[in-house]
Structures are given as C-alpha cells and as structure tokens.
Amino acid sequence: MAKPPESARGAAYRAGQESALRDAVAQVVAHTPVTDLHTHLFAPAFGELLLWGVDELLTYHYLTAEVLRATSMPYDAFWRMSKREQADLTWRELFIERSPYSEACRGVLTALHAMGLDTATRNLDDYRAYFAAQKPSEYVDKVFKAANLECAVMTNDPFDAGERPVWESGYAGDPRFHAALRIDPLLNDWANACPKLKASGYDVELGLGAKARAEVRRFLTDWLTRMKALYMAVSLPPDFAFPEESARATLIAECVLPVAREHGAPFAMMIGVTRQINPALKLAGDGVGYSSVRPVHHLCAAYPDNKFMVTMLSRENQHELCVAARKFRNLFLFGCWWFLNNPSLIEEMTRMRFELLGPSVVPQHSDARVLDQVLYKWEHSRKIITKVLAEKYADLLAAGWVIAESEIERDAQKLLSGNFWDFVKA
Numbered sequence: 001m002a003k004p005p006e007s008a009r010g011a012a013y014r015a016g017q018e019s020a021l022r023d024a025v026a027q028v029v030a031h032t033p034v035t036d037l038h039t040h041l042f043a044p045a046f047g048e049l050l051l052w053g054v055d056e057l058l059t060y061h062y063l064t065a066e067v068l069r070a071t072s073m074p075y076d077a078f079w080r081m082s083k084r085e086q087a088d089l090t091w092r093e094l095f096i097e098r099s100p101y102s103e104a105c106r107g108v109l110t111a112l113h114a115m116g117l118d119t120a121t122r123n124l125d126d127y128r129a130y131f132a133a134q135k136p137s138e139y140v141d142k143v144f145k146a147a148n149l150e151c152a153v154m155t156n157d158p159f160d161a162g163e164r165p166v167w168e169s170g171y172a173g174d175p176r177f178h179a180a181l182r183i184d185p186l187l188n189d190w191a192n193a194c195p196k197l198k199a200s201g202y203d204v205e206l207g208l209g210a211k212a213r214a215e216v217r218r219f220l221t222d223w224l225t226r227m228k229a230l231y232m233a234v235s236l237p238p239d240f241a242f243p244e245e246s247a248r249a250t251l252i253a254e255c256v257l258p259v260a261r262e263h264g265a266p267f268a269m270m271i272g273v274t275r276q277i278n279p280a281l282k283l284a285g286d287g288v289g290y291s292s293v294r295p296v297h298h299l300c301a302a303y304p305d306n307k308f309m310v311t312m313l314s315r316e317n318q319h320e321l322c323v324a325a326r327k328f329r330n331l332f333l334f335g336c337w338w339f340l341n342n343p344s345l346i347e348e349m350t351r352m353r354f355e356l357l358g359p360s361v362v363p364q365h366s367d368a369r370v371l372d373q374v375l376y377k378w379e380h381s382r383k384i385i386t387k388v389l390a391e392k393y394a395d396l397l398a399a400g401w402v403i404a405e406s407e408i409e410r411d412a413q414k415l416l417s418g419n420f421w422d423f424v425k426a
C-alpha cells in the first residue's frame with residue numbers, strides 16, 4: 001500500500017488549509033531553480049552579442065513598438081537616433097508622460113527594482129551609472145541568482161556573422177548557457193541559404209537532390225555537434241504546411257528529422273509569426289497569425305521516433321494545441337511566446353494546460369533578448385504559476401486529497417526544469 005503523504009518529510013495540507021497551502025506553493029515555486037529553455041541571450045564569451053543594462057531594456061523591440069505608437073515622430077527619424085537617444089525618448093514618452101503599466105514597461109521597472117534600484121526616483125542617469133559599473137560575467141551571476149535561474153538556452157544561428165567566429169575559434173562553453181541550433185535561414189529562405197552553405201564547403205544545389213540532402217545533413221550534424229546543441233529550432237509563419245511540395249518540407253523530412261533522430265535531439269517549432277507586417281518598425285515590425293495545428297499532428301504521427309517541441313503564437317491556437325499534446329507523447333508544449341507573454345494570457349494558458357495536460361508541460365520560457373529581462377519575466381510568471389497551481393491543489397483538497405510539501409516540490413521542479421531535461425534526454 002502507498003504511504004500516506006503525512007509520512008513524507010515536511011508539512012502536508014488538507015481541506016481547510018488552503019491559505020497555508022498557497023503560501024507553501026509560493027515559497028516552493030520561488031525557490032525552485034529554472035532552466036530557461038528558450039532565450040536570445042549569449043554567454044559573455046560572445047562579447048557584445050550579450051545585451052544587458054537599462055538602455056538595452058528601453059530599446060527592446062517590444063518598447064520600440066509602444067513608443068512609436070506614442071509619438072508622431074517619423075519612423076526614419078527614430079532610427080537615425082543613437083541608442084541612448086532612443087532610450088531617453090522611450091523613458092520620457094512611456095514612463096514619464098504616461099503610466100508604464102503595459103507588460104513590457106512594467107517589466108523594465110520590475111527588473112530595475114530586482115537589482116535594488118529605486119524606481120521611485122525615475123532618474124534614468126542613476127540607473128545608467130549602476131549598469132556602467134557592472135562587469136558582464138559577474139553581472140550574469142548576479143542576475144541568474146536574483147532570478148533563481150539555473151541555466152538558460154541560447155538561440156544560435158550558424159549563419160550569423162557575429163556568432164559564427166566564436167564557435168569556429170573553439171568556444172570553451174559556459175555552464176550557465178546551453179546552445180540551441182536555430183535553422184530559420186535554412187528552412188525559411190533556402191534560396192539564400194543554399195549559396196551560403198556552398199561557400200562554407202557543403203556541396204549543395206537549389207534542387208535538393210540526393211547529394212545536396214546528404215550535405216545538408218552533414219551541415220546540421222557538424223553544427224549540432226560543434227554547439228553541443230540541446231535541440232534544433234525554427235520559427236514558422238501561420239501558413240506553415242507539412243507535408244507539401246516545397247524546399248522547406250523536403251529539408252524537414254529528409255534532413256532535419258533524420259539528423260534529429262540520430263542525435264536524439266528534439267525539433268522545436270515556434271509557429272505563427274508573420275514577419276514584417278510593418279517593415280518601417282524593423283525588428284519591432286513582426287505580427288501574429290492564426291495557424292493550422294494539422295502540420296503538427298502530421299509530423300507527430302508520421303515520425304513517432306522524433307521528438308517535437310512546439311509553442312504557438314496565436315491565442316486562438318492554444319486549445320487545439322493542448323488537445324494535440326494529449327494525443328502524442330512525442331509532442332512537448334512550452335512557454336507563452338512573445339505577444340502571449342502577458343499576465344492575463346499566461347494565466348489562461350497555464351490553467352488550460354494544467355487542466356488538459358496535468359504537470360507534463362513547461363509553462364514558461366523567458367525569450368529574453370536582454371539579460372535583465374529574465375528578472376521580470378520569471379518574477380511575473382512565477383506569481384501566475386503559483387496562483388494556478390495553488391488553485392488546482394485546492395480543488396484536490398476539496399476532494400479529500402492530502403498534498404505533501406515534498407509533492408509540491410516535485411511538481412514545481414518538473415514544471416520549471418525537469419520536464420524539459422527529461423524530454424531532451426528521453
């Protein structure tokens with residue numbers, strides 16, 4: 001007979017103790033270290049690719065989109081400004097002239113506050129002075145400690161002229177940062193990727209004959225190995241289809257999936273981004289579109305020996321995606337991506353996932369592009385995960401179930417880190 005939870009170490013909670021249970025969940029979720037499975041951060045060895053500090057926070061593309069709504073300044077004039085001038089404008093328009101309660105603005109304040117800065121002074125130059133005194137590698141430790149982050153997964157593009165030389169010159173690795181092989185140029189722009197591969201010594205041609213497909217597999221294997229990448233990843237448009245007659249579908253079926261199978265590496269698909277709906281906004285100009293979940297069904301069913309990590313950008317896709325995950329054990333759902341990274345939507349998605357999939361998901365990733373953003377993304381998300389988890393446990397207490405503290409710890413560890421590692425290593 002199974003032991004009752006009272007015999008486990010620590011406290012146990014039963015009906016009538018919902019308030020104490022909520023406090024315990026808050027404590028456990030706050031103290032459980034996170035593996036941040038998708039970020040755009042870089043290890044300090046990548047030099048200026050690692051972004052951090054208040055000017056980077058203020059010129060992040062989420063805020064750029066908001067400040068360009070708040071002013072009538074011509075877009076070109078904004079892009080001609082220096083980063084510091086753009087940050088000054090954003091601070092004045094979004095934080096001084098208006099209350100900064102959009103999630104992107106609030107996030108800047110949470111991050112500054114977490115670093116011990118006094119947001120009540122509203123003195124941007126004081127904040128700048130604080131960041132100017134930090135040293136990157138030590139500052140990474142400081143931020144990871146404050147955010148209770150165990151490690152983060154980078155997004156690594158072998159086509160990127162900035163990071164490629166670091167990998168090729170024998171980057172030694174950094175235990176705080178893992179790699180993910182990002183293959184957007186390969187899958188979304190084969191016409192331009194093909195000559196680049198050829199220039200790097202891979203004997204490919206646009207038609208993707210047998211020899212070219214073997215060479216793309218060699219390219220993927222080389223980079224997966226060089227980066228020790230945990231998974232391969234791509235972002236895809238709302239009209240993503242599979243199977244279909246296209247270079248992308250051929251590359252997925254004949255190159256990506258065989259290499260992923262051979263290495264036991266998941267293939268991560270981030271589906272639903274419409275690139276450049278307003279090109280004048282540059283990096284801030286991407287939008288969202290409703291996508292079909294059928295390509296995900298097809299891939300999971302036709303390739304049962306492959307592992308798929310999926311997140312979708314449209315709110316309207318979330319229910320269908322949860323149902324898909326119930327049907328396929330090789331489908332792993334993660335995070336609340338980009339335009340979904342707002343408290344009301346995170347709460348809705350987390351509740352839906354817990355109800356349909358129990359503890360078998362990773363409810364959040366930070367997608368941080370600026371180091372300091374992990375401070376707010378995890379503080380805000382931990383609060384929501386706590387709220388929903390405590391509510392679900394309270395429902396169990398109402399049915400007479402008893403929850404041990406050790407069980408809360410087990411579940412939080414799976415949600416914030418363990419599920420991802422189990423899936424990667426499966």
Ligand SMILES: [Zn+2]
Binds near residue numbers: 040367
């Ligand atoms: Zn991302």
